[in-house]
Amino acid sequence: MENRVKTHREAHGWSQGELGRRLGVSRQTINAVETDKYDPSLPLALRMAKLFAVPVDQIFLDHWEPQE
Amino acid sequence: MNQVMDGAKTRKLIVQLVSGAVVGALVTFFFLNSAEKAADFDDPARLAAVAAGIIYILMGGIVAIGAMMPGAGAKFLNVEDAAEIVEERGKLGPSAIVCMLVGVMLLALALTPGGDLPGVVSREVAGYIAAASFAALVVVSLWIRGKIDEFNRSLGTESAALALYLSTLLFGGWGALAHLGYVEWIAPLGVLAGFALLQLAAMFWVVGRRGLLMPR
Numbered sequence: 001m002e003n004r005v006k007t008h009r010e011a012h013g014w015s016q017g018e019l020g021r022r023l024g025v026s027r028q029t030i031n032a033v034e035t036d037k038y039d040p041s042l043p044l045a046l047r048m049a050k051l052f053a054v055p056v057d058q059i060f061l062d063h064w065e066p067q068e
Numbered sequence: 069m070n071q072v073m074d075g076a077k078t079r080k081l082i083v084q085l086v087s088g089a090v091v092g093a094l095v096t097f098f099f100l101n102s103a104e105k106a107a108d109f110d111d112p113a114r115l116a117a118v119a120a121g122i123i124y125i126l127m128g129g130i131v132a133i134g135a136m137m138p139g140a141g142a143k144f145l146n147v148e149d150a151a152e153i154v155e156e157r158g159k160l161g162p163s164a165i166v167c168m169l170v171g172v173m174l175l176a177l178a179l180t181p182g183g184d185l186p187g188v189v190s191r192e193v194a195g196y197i198a199a200a201s202f203a204a205l206v207v208v209s210l211w212i213r214g215k216i217d218e219f220n221r222s223l224g225t226e227s228a229a230l231a232l233y234l235s236t237l238l239f240g241g242w243g244a245l246a247h248l249g250y251v252e253w254i255a256p257l258g259v260l261a262g263f264a265l266l267q268l269a270a271m272f273w274v275v276g277r278r279g280l281l282m283p284r
Contacts, residue, residue: 016148017155026159027152028280029219037278041218 002061006034008052023047077283084144084283088126096122108183113258120264121174128167135160148284159220162212166205170264173201177257223274231270235263 009019009030016030023030023044032038039060040048049056099122100109109115134141135157138150145160147153153160176197181187189197216224239259246253254262275281 017151020155025217025219027148027155029217031148031284032219032278032280035279037280038219038222044218 001039002036002063003033004059004061005030005048008048008054008059009034012052019051022051080143080283084146087144088130092123092126095126103179103188106185106188107179108185111182111255113255113261114178114182116261116265117174117178117257120261120268121171121178123268124167124171124174124264126171128164128169128171131160131167132164135164146280146284158215159212162208162215165208166212169201169205169208173198173205174261174264176201177260223271223278227267227271227274230274231263231267234266234270238262238266 005019009016012019014022016034017027020027020030025044029038029040033040045056045060048059052059096119099118103109107114109118130144134145134153138153141147141153142150145153147156176189176194179188180191180194187194213221239254239262242251242254245251272281
């Protein structure tokens with residue numbers, strides 16, 4: 001899933017390791033999310049949104065639209 | 069700048085692959101040569117168990133060395149820098165122990181008496197080693213569960229599921245053919261070595277598919 005984790009992380013001036021430490025996950029996990037190799041769980045996505053102080057849909061972009 | 073980085077990463081990948089293959093081949097060669105008079109390596113099951121055991125021990129050894137010496141480890145483990153190894157030590161150490169325990173268990177079983185050869189260890193000693201390794205394996209595996217995060221847990225679950233599918237396909241198919249009399253059933257040690265090798269293949273497939281084998 002397309003995401004803006006890197007943009008928000010850099011806007012806060014955090015390294016991948018620093019963000020991982022704040023979220024309680026490894027640097028490898030942050031790297032995997034940023035490079036689209038892993039979609040985080042809902043709790044981790046919610047924690048990211050809380051940490052970046054933005055709604056989840058500003059971090060994770062879903063282009064799906066409901067059909068009529 | 070990016071080209072310089074890409075060149076360095078490619079060199080690191082090549083060094084990792086070539087050195088892993090060379091060390092693995094040399095260790096297997098010397099191991100088989102030094103034990104050939106005592107253990108029956110004409111038995112494909114023993115040979116598979118030895119190969120799997122050496123792969124697991126080498127993998128565990130390399131990770132253990134990297135975890136103990138982060139500066140050097142950053143050169144051959146797939147991490148960004150030495151600091152990442154320090155951050156991940158709590159996970160790398162137990163993972164290395166698990167790999168080595170699987171390897172020791174397979175080697176001990178492969179070196180028991182067979183055919184006309186006396187073996188390197190008696191069946192009794194191999195049994196104790198295997199039982200102790202298995203018990204330690206369970207304890208360390210349970211201990212690791214609390215140390216890994218959701219991404220690693222997801223990789224573990226995915227690779228375990230794939231290994232189950234592959235094992236079902238291989239041993240299920242082989243079992244059906246053996247039941248019908250088309251092939252001979254595999255020796256028990258071959259089944260054990262097969263499980264270990266399929267688990268390894270599944271793990272590499274899963275982490276490779278996520279792009280995690282590419283140098284960072």
